[in-house]
Amino acid sequence: MNRPTLEVAGLLFLSGFLTVAAQEKPASLAPSAPVLLDYDQAYQHELKPHRNTIPVQDFHSGEDQIGLVLIVSPSGDVMSAMANGDANTRSYWPKVKEQVLGWKFAPFMVDGKPVTAKVEEYVDLVPPERLPTTHVAPPELRPNSQVTISLERSVRYGRCPTYSVTVSTKGVVFDGEKYVAIPGKHTAMVDPVAVRALAARFISADFYSMASNYHASVTDNPEYRLSISIDGQKKQVDDYVGQRVGMPAVIKDLEDAVDDLADTQRWIKGPA
Numbered sequence: 001m002n003r004p005t006l007e008v009a010g011l012l013f014l015s016g017f018l019t020v021a022a023q024e025k026p027a028s029l030a031p032s033a034p035v036l037l038d039y040d041q042a043y044q045h046e047l048k049p050h051r052n053t054i055p056v057q058d059f060h061s062g063e064d065q066i067g068l069v070l071i072v073s074p075s076g077d078v079m080s081a082m083a084n085g086d087a088n089t090r091s092y093w094p095k096v097k098e099q100v101l102g103w104k105f106a107p108f109m110v111d112g113k114p115v116t117a118k119v120e121e122y123v124d125l126v127p128p129e130r131l132p133t134t135h136v137a138p139p140e141l142r143p144n145s146q147v148t149i150s151l152e153r154s155v156r157y158g159r160c161p162t163y164s165v166t167v168s169t170k171g172v173v174f175d176g177e178k179y180v181a182i183p184g185k186h187t188a189m190v191d192p193v194a195v196r197a198l199a200a201r202f203i204s205a206d207f208y209s210m211a212s213n214y215h216a217s218v219t220d221n222p223e224y225r226l227s228i229s230i231d232g233q234k235k236q237v238d239d240y241v242g243q244r245v246g247m248p249a250v251i252k253d254l255e256d257a258v259d260d261l262a263d264t265q266r267w268i269k270g271p272a
Contacts, residue, residue: 034071034118035110042119047076047104049253053124053243054096060127064089068100068121074114076105089125096123130246132209138202139233145169146232147192147199151258152225155179160222165262169195172262181270190261198261202228205250208235214242214251226255 067084081100083093100123107114141147148168155162155178162178169192176183202208207228218241227236237251259265 032115034116035108037108037117037119039120039122041108042070042105042117042121045076045105045108047106048256050103051099051249051252052122053126053249053252054099055128055243055246055249056092056095056125057128059092059125064092064125066090066093066096066123066125068123070100070103070119070121072105072108072117072119074107074116076107076114078103078105079116092125096125124243126243127246129248130211130214131248132206132211134209135206136209138206138208139230141196141199141203141230143196145196145199145230147195148229149195149198149202149258150225150227151255153222154224155222157220158222161268163264163268165258165264167195167198167258167262174262174264174267176267180268182267186267188263194261198257199228199230201257202235202254205248205254207237207251207254210235210237210248210251212236213238214240214245214247216241216244218244224255226251226258 065085066089069082069084071079071081073079078101081097083090083097100121103121105117105119108117108119109115139145146169148166150164150166152164153161159179161176161180163174163176163180165175166173167190172188172190174186174188176186215238221241224239225236226239227234239247239251239255242251243249
């Protein structure tokens with residue numbers, strides 16, 4: 001039997017050595033397993049817009065929750081998503097999966113370095129949005145318009161923060177009632193230009209055309225009241241688990257935007 005030449009034999013030996021070396025790659029060079037995190041940890045990293053409540057066209061009543069397990073890349077992108085729950089609830093998963101895959105997170109860090117994370121999340125399924133059928137013309141927003149935007153968050157039972165906050169072209173007024181780190185009335189400055197920019201978002205959302213209230217037939221939930229006044233022309237919307245009865249998701253976005261502009265977390269959670 002012919003033996004391979006020295007050159008060929010050397011290549012075969014080198015090839016075998018590389019194969020073995022690849023199989024015996026040090027653990028430090030192998031891809032690390034995702035870091036396991038629960039929902040409380042994931043929540044702190046959610047980047048807006050992040051909507052856990054998603055309207056589904058053929059969903060008619062109540063609220064069903066899909067549990068999720070996500071793999072999130074070091075840059076905060078959702079790489080994969082797996083749905084949990086009963087067969088009926090999971091049947092809606094294909095309708096919302098694309099939105100979930102579009103979620104963004106602030107990078108999860110370990111020892112100061114971004115890592116791949118395996119996190120728990122969820123989606124609440126609600127009926128389709130009840131968009132306005134009659135348009136109400138909003139007031140004209142001028143560069144010198146006087147704007148006042150208010151948000152009240154109250155709760156009948158439980159320990160959710162209860163407070164009201166008003167953001168206006170004159171400043172911020174926060175009044176904390178229950179379950180806030182710094183209760184009582186507090187004031188702060190705010191840029192009037194930013195207040196008018198937020199008012200412009202209300203107009204773009206057709207807020208003045210929305211229903212006056214979206215009230216679900218449930219109990220023991222927080223109630224929110226959102227209002228805006230532009231040069232004395234006011235509109236108010238009451239939200240009691242409103243998305244269960246078709247409240248447009250943009251209203252919740254506006255509620256959160258008021259909190260963001262007022263920076264209510266400094267009084268709700270307190271200084272870092």
